[in-house]
Amino acid sequence: MQINRRKLFGLGAAGVAAAGTGALATRAMLDAAPPAAAASTSDPVSFYGEHQAGIVTPAQDRLHFVSFDVVTKKRDELVEMLQExxxxxxxxxxxxxxxxxxxxxxxxxxxxxxxxxxxGLPPSGLTLTIGFGPSLFDDRFGLAAKKPAALADLPRFPGEALLPEISGGDLCVQACAHDPQVAVHAIRNLARIGFGKVSVRWSQLGFGRTSSTSRAQTTARNLMGFKDGTNNLKLEDAAMLKQQLWVAPGDGPAWMTGGSYMVTRKIRMNIETWDRAPLGEQQQIFGRDKGEGAPLGRAREFDPIDFNAKGQDGELAIAKDAHIRLAHPTSHGGAHLLRRGYNYVDGSDGLGRLDAGLFFIAYQRDPRKQFVPIQMELARKDLLNEYIKHVSSGLFACPPGLRDAGDYWGRTLFA
Incomplete structure (x- = not known):
């Protein structure tokens, strides 16, 4: 049974988060905040906490991601919009x-x-996660001195074919939910509120999460039919998250402590070519069994990977240029990523081919030490490159979570 939202919650106006009356009204929501992870797919996820929701939150089924350009030249208007x-x-x-x-x-x-x-729709586990792009730290708003070193522009990777019109941006918002209409509604209303202050640069719809961010979730599959992100960082890995995901005191700058860095990549798959590749070749490219998801030479998905194991022919079971070998933390000094990407299909390209693939999202403590070396190795050597092409890229600094209803997105940056 569907429940009318306003009758169910019956709360007053939130108002502007930093304003007195609005903060008091919203505080009632905080006092009754649900757990960080929703109990069911229709329940709410807490908006407040040490870290932003939508990062280690168990990955929802649907995504609406949007990148904005700031069109106002007034710092006060930008801050007011962020509060709204x-x-x-x-x-x-x-x-x-x-x-x-x-x-x-x-x-x-x-x-x-x-x-x-x-x-009439329930919250559906909606999370909204904001990030600030490198271009926001120019001379428009007096933020240049606060730009994190870790927000340095990504290098050019071999083989990529990035489209500027669907890359970059001053701000981004990641909306994840179990109902696509709830996610789209959230982005639509933020764009409406921001009219005249921001404009949509590009956006992406996603379905079918391609990574698990909790051990309670099964490993999902990408559009190539393989389980994706088996060894992903998980919500339960507290020590690893502290080491690999969250910006720590002293990493700099102070306003990012407790935050994380988001990298997005739209990766188009040559679906039709892939679908004609033999099964054995597909498995050699990934280094995993397609059905169970086990590393080649092993029996089960989560069996430890043995990169020295050999097949009956005496050759390495997992090739030197197989995807899982090149992406594995042992190839990059122990660097991990927390992935929460989504499948996408954007129709066809007019030539009878699907415009489809993976909208890759990864969070980390420092892209220079994590995403960049991992992706550089993959771009140079990965067998999978024959079947994929990176067409969009984004890098964003996601600040820490909100303390309470008197806080607002970007407060630590603009203070």
């Missing part, structure tokens, strides 16, 4: 309308405070 975004995001994460009067409660002669397409 935070208030709206807190409401939507609880399954409420984006604004005070919602989709139908305002004056008939005024535009509604919410677009209305999520009326």
């Amino acid at each position: 975004w935070t208030a709206a995001a807190a409401r939507m994460a609880q399954g409420k309308d984006a604004g005070t009067f919602g989709a139908v409660g305002g004056a008939p002669e005024a535009p509604p405070d919410d677009t209305g397409e999520a009326l």
Whole structure:
């Protein structure tokens, strides 16, 4: 049975998160905040905490990712928008309308405070995660001195064919939910609130998570039919997350402590060519069995990988240029990533081929030490490169989580 959001929660306006009356109204939500992980796919996920939701949160089924360019030249307007975004995001994460009067409660002669397409839908585990791109730290808003060294532009990788119009951006918001309409509704309303201050640079819809971020989840498959991210960092790996995921005091700058760095890559797959490749070749490329997901030479998905194991022909069971060997932490000084990517299909290219692949998202403590060396090795040697092409790229600094309803996205940066 569907439940009307406004009747269910019955809370007052969140208002601007940093403003007094709005903060008091939103604090009621905080006091009744649900656990960090939703109990079911329809329940809410807590919006507040030490780290932003949507990073180690068990990966939801659907994604709407958007990159924005800031069009206002006024710092105060940008900060005000971020405060308004935070208030709206807190409401939507609880399954409420984006604004005070919602989709139908305002004056008939005024535009509604919410677009209305999520009326009657539960929260569906919605998480909203914000990030700041390198281009935000130019001379427009006085932020140049606060740009993290780890936010250095990614190098050019061999074989990539990046399209500038779907790469980069000043700000990004990652909306994940178990219902695609809930995720789209959240992004649509943030774009509406930001009208005149930001404009959408590019966006991406995703379905079918391709990574597990909790041991309670099974390993998902990508569009090539293989289990993806078997050895991904998990919510339960507290020590590894501290070492590999979260920016620590002293990493610099201070405003990023407790945050993480997000890398996005849109990776188009040559689906039709891949589908004609023999099964044995497909398995050699990945270094895994396609059915069980076991490393070649092993029986089960989570069996330890033996890179020295040999097949009956005396050759290495896992080739030197197999994907799992080149991506494995032992090939990069122990560097790990927390992946939470999604499949995508964007129709066809007009030549009878699917425009489909993987929208890769990875979080880490420092891209220079993690994503960059891993991807450089893959770009140079990976057998999989014959079947894929990187067409979009993004890098964003995701600040720490929000303390309470008096906090707002970017407070640590703009303070």
